[in-house]
Amino acid sequence: MSDFIGCFSYEDCWSLRWEGSAACYAAKDGCQVLFSGALRNRRELTELLKCPPDLPAAALFLELYLKYGEAAGAKLNGPFCFALLSRQPEKVLLGRDQLGQSFLFYGRDARQNLLCSNRLPLLLKQPGLCRDLDLLALQDYLGLGYIPSPRTIYQGIAKVRPASLVLFTGPQMAETSLTYWEPVYLPKRVLPWPEVGRECRRLLEQAGRRCLQEHTQANYLLSGGIDSGVVLGLTAPLQEKVGEAISIAFDHPLYDESTLAGLTAARHRLPQRVRKVTPGDIAALASLLAKSGEPFADSSLLPTHLALQTAAESAAAVFTGDGGDELFCGYRRLQFMAWRCCCLGLPAGIGQVLAKILQHGLPQPGEQRSRLANLTRMVRALAKEKTDCYISFQEIFSRDCRQQLLGRTQEDDYLQRWREVCSNYEAEDWVEKCAALDILTYLPDDCFRKCDIAGTGLGLDILCPILDLEVAEFALTLPRRDKITLLERKRPLRQLAKELLPAELLAQTKRGFGTPVAAWFRAELAPMLQEMARTLPDWDTQGWLNHDYVQALVNAHLVQNRNCAPQLWTLLCLQLWYKNNPS
Numbered sequence: 004m005s006d007f008i009g010c011f012s013y014e015d016c017w018s019l020r021w022e023g024s025a026a027c028y029a030a031k032d033g034c035q036v037l038f039s040g041a042l043r044n045r046r047e048l049t050e051l052l053k054c055p056p057d058l059p060a061a062a063l064f065l066e067l068y069l070k071y072g073e074a075a076g077a078k079l080n081g082p083f084c085f086a087l088l089s090r091q092p093e094k095v096l097l098g099r100d101q102l103g104q105s106f107l108f109y110g111r112d113a114r115q116n117l118l119c120s121n122r123l124p125l126l127l128k129q130p131g132l133c134r135d136l137d138l139l140a141l142q143d144y145l146g147l148g149y150i151p152s153p154r155t156i157y158q159g160i161a162k163v164r165p166a167s168l169v170l171f172t173g174p175q176m177a178e179t180s181l182t183y184w185e186p187v188y189l190p191k192r193v194l195p196w197p198e199v200g201r202e203c204r205r206l207l208e209q210a211g212r213r214c215l216q217e218h219t220q221a222n223y224l225l226s227g228g229i230d231s232g233v234v235l236g237l238t239a240p241l242q243e244k245v246g247e248a249i250s251i252a253f254d255h256p257l258y259d260e261s262t263l264a265g266l267t268a269a270r271h272r273l274p275q276r277v278r279k280v281t282p283g284d285i286a287a288l289a290s291l292l293a294k295s296g297e298p299f300a301d302s303s304l305l306p307t308h309l310a311l312q313t314a315a316e317s318a319a320a321v322f323t324g325d326g327g328d329e330l331f332c333g334y335r336r337l338q339f340m341a342w343r344c345c346c347l348g349l350p351a352g353i354g355q356v357l358a359k360i361l362q363h364g365l366p367q368p369g370e371q372r373s374r375l376a377n378l379t380r381m382v383r384a385l386a387k388e389k390t391d392c393y394i395s396f397q398e399i400f401s402r403d404c405r406q407q408l409l410g411r412t413q414e415d416d417y418l419q420r421w422r423e424v425c426s427n428y429e430a431e432d433w434v435e436k437c438a439a440l441d442i443l444t445y446l447p448d449d450c451f452r453k454c455d456i457a458g459t460g461l462g463l464d465i466l467c468p469i470l471d472l473e474v475a476e477f478a479l480t481l482p483r484r485d486k487i488t489l490l491e492r493k494r495p496l497r498q499l500a501k502e503l504l505p506a507e508l509l510a511q512t513k514r515g516f517g518t519p520v521a522a523w524f525r526a527e528l529a530p531m532l533q534e535m536a537r538t539l540p541d542w543d544t545q546g547w548l549n550h551d552y553v554q555a556l557v558n559a560h561l562v563q564n565r566n567c568a569p570q571l572w573t574l575l576c577l578q579l580w581y582k583n584n585p586s
Contacts, residue, residue: 004105004464007037008125009086011095011117013174019088029061033090036065039121040083040105041464043213043471048078073168077101077183080213080472084163086119095171101184102326102470103152103165103447106455108296110160117176122459123296126160133159136545138409140297143417145400145408148300148573151417151448153180156297165447186442188430192480199485202477203495204237210471211238214322221320221466222246223273224310226516227263227508229493229500230324230333234468236503238322239271249314249321251306252279255519266505278313280306280518282527289579294459298580300399300573301453302518308457315461325450326469329441330478331493332434332486336396337441340434341489343392390425393437394418397445399569408552417444431483521568524560532557532571535578542581548574 007023019035021028029036038061042048045063049056052066064085067075073096076085082104087096097119099107109119112131120126127134140154152162163169166184171177194202215221215238223235225248239245248268252261261277268275284305291308292299314321328334387395395401406412424443425436454465468474478486478495486494500509524532536557539550553574560567 004039004041004082004121006120006122006125007039007086008120008129009037009118010129011086011088011119011171012114013176017088017090017093017095026059027061029059029065031062031065032069034065034069034087036061036068036085036087037119038064038083038085040064040079040085040100041081041217042079042083043081043210043216044079045216046213047080051078073183076168084121093172095176097163097169097171098183099163099165099167101166101472102442102451102475104451104454104467104470106452107163108155108160109163109169110157111176115176117171123155123160124294127157127296133157135159138411138547139413139415141547142405142409142412144298144300144577145405145573146398146402146417147449148399148569148576149449149452150297150299151420151444165443186439186479187476188428188435188439188479190480191431191482192477193482194485196485199481199495200498203474204499206471206474206477207233207237207468207499208241210468210474211241211322213471214238214320214466214468215241218318218320218464218466220244220246220318221322221464222314222318223248224307224314224321224323225250225264225268225275226324227260227267227511228324228516229496229504229508230327230469231322232264232267232324232504232508233327233496233499234322234324235267235271235273237499238468239273245273246318246321247314248273248275249310250275250277251310251516252277253519254279254281255522258517258519263505263508263511266507270503270505276313278306278309280309282523284309285523285528285531288576289583291456292576292580293583295452295456295580298577299452299456300576301449302520302569302572303516304453304457306516306518307453311454311458311461311463311465315463319462320464320466322466322468323454324469325454325467326446326475327493327496329438329446329450330469330475331496332438332483333493333496334441335492336393337434337437337487338489338492339396340389340393340437341487343389344433345489389433390422391418393425393440394421399573404570408549409547410549420444434487435483520572521560521566524568524571529561532561532575535571535575539578542578544581 005024005027007021007027010020012018021037027037027039040060042060048063054066076098083100084105084107085098095117097107097109099105107121108123108126110132111117118126118129135158136156137158140150140156144150150156152164155162167180167182170179225231225235250261250264253259265275288305291304400408421440424440428436428439430436430439458465536554539548539553556567556570559565560571
């Protein structure tokens with residue numbers, strides 16, 4: 004996908020100046036558009052518009068806009084963003100794809116020109132933008148490890164929300180925003196269980212063909228999990244020349260899935276390339292955060308980048324299993340919510356009362372993926388109200404901890420929006436309300452942001468067939484029992500996995516794609532951690548962080564063997580970003 008920078012100004016009338024690849028620009032009938040994206044349903048669009056099949060994506064989108072206006076974006080299937088100038092009527096329109104796989108940043112300079120780009124660092128190079136840091140965004144970052152849309156770390160720059168259009172009109176560039184798509188769970192489609200598996204397979208194979216329309220060969224990011232293995236099993240037969248399976252390895256057994264991934268690769272006769280990640284690879288983290296343009300603390304960013312880097316050495320495209328957990332309810336936290344609803348159905352909420360008693364007697368875990376850590380998280384979550392219970396599984400610094408770390412905080416943070424989503428979303432039950440929250444927030448702002456940063460500059464098309472809109476809409480409208488029960492998660496994908504994956508893999512519990520930072524911080528990276536805390540007054544130029552609190556976290560992790568790795572990793576990424584902060 005091409006990068007661009009656009010500058011829209013209004014004096015006597017709107018004008019557009021832009022920089023980037025010629026492939027991202029098109030003009031016709033008083034409209035100009037900057038477009039970056041991959042149109043997975045290109046064939047259907049060209050048939051709809053009766054256009055040449057090789058029409059550039061920007062020109063194809065413009066034809067679609069001239070026919071359908073602001074409804075054009077909803078007809079696209081794939082990652083995209085655009086900035087469009089229209090003469091009749093006079094307006095500027097910014098837009099982003101339905102699931103938020105692409106990103107679009109915008110702000111106004113000192114002359115009130117509207118600047119936008121699909122890369123935050125490119126936008127930051129433009130003069131006149133306000134680069135004052137946003138305390139609310141910092142609070143969100145410390146809570147989640149990422150900054151949810153529409154905020155960025157800068158007060159003067161925003162992100163377009165997924166599935167949204169931002170409209171600017173008139174000499175004052177009055178700004179309005181609207182949502183053109185959202186996950187719809189009701190009404191349900193009820194199919195016999197065997198038919199659910201057959202339809203899921205058909206749609207995923209169709210999505211795989213769409214992904215391969217512009218590629219003769221693609222590699223695979225292959226973990227030891229179900230999603231990437233199912234994608235490999237269904238799409239490898241569609242390729243004329245099958246690529247390689249790229250896997251990540253760690254020394255730590257709780258994180259290493261390369262052996263399991265190798266079983267899947269062998270079953271489908273793909274060569275496997277294993278990239279081992281060591282503490283020394285931390286050297287690449289600073290440059291990744293510079294590509295981000297703002298702090299980002301998902302610890303899987305580093306191995307994802309190394310895996311994509313390896314994949315780019317032998318192909319221009321790579322398949323991933325992204326989206327399976329969000330669309331088909333694969334997270335343990337969702338299953339916990341189902342169990343919680345049962346437990347709290349007991350008289351007088353016995354489960355919640357017992358959890359409040361138990362949480363004070365549990366010892367502190369030393370490793371994030373240990374059984375004790377899982378038990379501790381579940382007990383503490385059970386003691387909370389429903390929305391806060393689910394939020395607790397994703398928080399790094401809780402609101403109370405943020406107040407101790409920052410000293411001063413504001414109430415207008417992500418918690419308010421998340422509670423509104425969970426309370427008001429029309430869904431079958433609370434499990435689906437929480438799944439909607441993942442699709443609206445965690446998937447675009449964490450998972451896709453991670454891939455966006457990790458793949459920057461590699462020239463690699465990331466193919467995600469599970470995120471095809473037809474697959475997504477099928478998954479959303481399945482009854483919840485067809486996706487997740489008290490005993491089984493992402494049931495349609497697991498059913499396909501029984502046909503496509505080794506039995507050993509199916510017997511494994513879900514691990515997720517992470518990095519063993521807790522162990523690294525107690526060994527090779529301990530000096531880096533201590534230096535981060537010692538030099539805090541030097542890099543925290545705003546004086547926002549409590550030095551004593553940070554030092555106490557370091558001591559708790561290194562001396563008391565408490566697991567503070569998520570918090571310390573978040574602070575370390577903040578420090579590395581601060582050092583490269585262009586403001």
